[in-house]
Amino acid sequence: MRETTAVLKQQMQAAASRAYNCGLQSGNGGNLSARPANGLYMVIKASGKSFGECSQSTLVTIDFDGQVLEGSLKPSREYLTHAAVYRARPEVHAIMHCHAPFSIALAALVDELPFVTHHMEMKLGAVPVLTVDAHADVVMAEHTTCFLSDHPGIKAFIHRKHGLFSFGTDIAEAEHNAELVEESAKIALLMRVGGFGDVSAFGAGARSE
Numbered sequence: 254m255r256e257t258t259a260v261l262k263q264q265m266q267a268a269a270s271r272a273y274n275c276g277l278q279s280g281n282g283g284n285l286s287a288r289p290a291n292g293l294y295m296v297i298k299a300s301g302k303s304f305g306e307c308s309q310s311t312l313v314t315i316d317f318d319g320q321v322l323e324g325s326l327k328p329s330r331e332y333l334t335h336a337a338v339y340r341a342r343p344e345v346h347a348i349m350h351c352h353a354p355f356s357i358a359l360a361a362l363v364d365e366l367p368f369v370t371h372h373m374e375m376k377l378g379a380v381p382v383l384t385v386d387a388h389a390d391v392v393m394a395e396h397t398t399c400f401l402s403d404h405p406g407i408k409a410f411i412h413r414k415h416g417l418f419s420f421g422t423d424i425a426e427a428e429h430n431a432e433l434v435e436e437s438a439k440i441a442l443l444m445r446v447g448g449f450g451d452v453s454a455f456g457a458g459a460r461s462e
């Protein structure tokens with residue numbers, strides 16, 4: 254297991270650094286995880302540690318119930334959401350979660366990310382918004398499980414008033430998907446500021462409440 258997790262940790266360090274440097278996540282929020290192809294465990298960022306200081310020692314290995322298998326730090330308390338995704342989506346091997354500002358802002362206005370570019374539509378497809386007044390607990394995990402059942406095959410979603418979750422077959426792909434979600438949200442908001450009106454005309458439903 255140690256050899257496998259060492260490789261995952263190297264890849265996660267690179268992805269965390271990239272996400273931090275491009276503004277997807279500031280401070281010590283957000284988290285990321287990866288799991289081996291045949292393992293019922295994950296490597297996840299430790300609680301309270303910044304993407305900007307991500308290292309082998311700030312990543313811990315846990316099982317899906319949160320028991321620490323490797324490392325001395327406490328895992329991110331959002332491991333429950335990560336475990337819910339892994340249980341629901343066997344092909345997902347990595348998750349990036351960021352409190353990305355443009356994505357959070359847009360999720361206050363729409364129920365699904367508009368298809369503002371052909372690239373985004375082709376590469377990501379639908380990015381729905383999950384509304385649940387919970388965070389990093391079993392309620393959030395249960396809603397995530399139901400939400401993924403209602404939206405099979407999605408590569409990302411935005412949790413309203415919280416942040417984005419993006420998936421990949423490895424952490425580099427999950428991070429790239431996070432960048433594309435944030436870039437698309439930024440474009441959608443710029444369109445609104447620029448007077449292009451209702452971005453739902455580009456393929457997303459306006460917020461229904």
Ligand SMILES: [Zn+2]
Nearest residue numbers: 283331415416
């Ligand atoms: Zn979070």
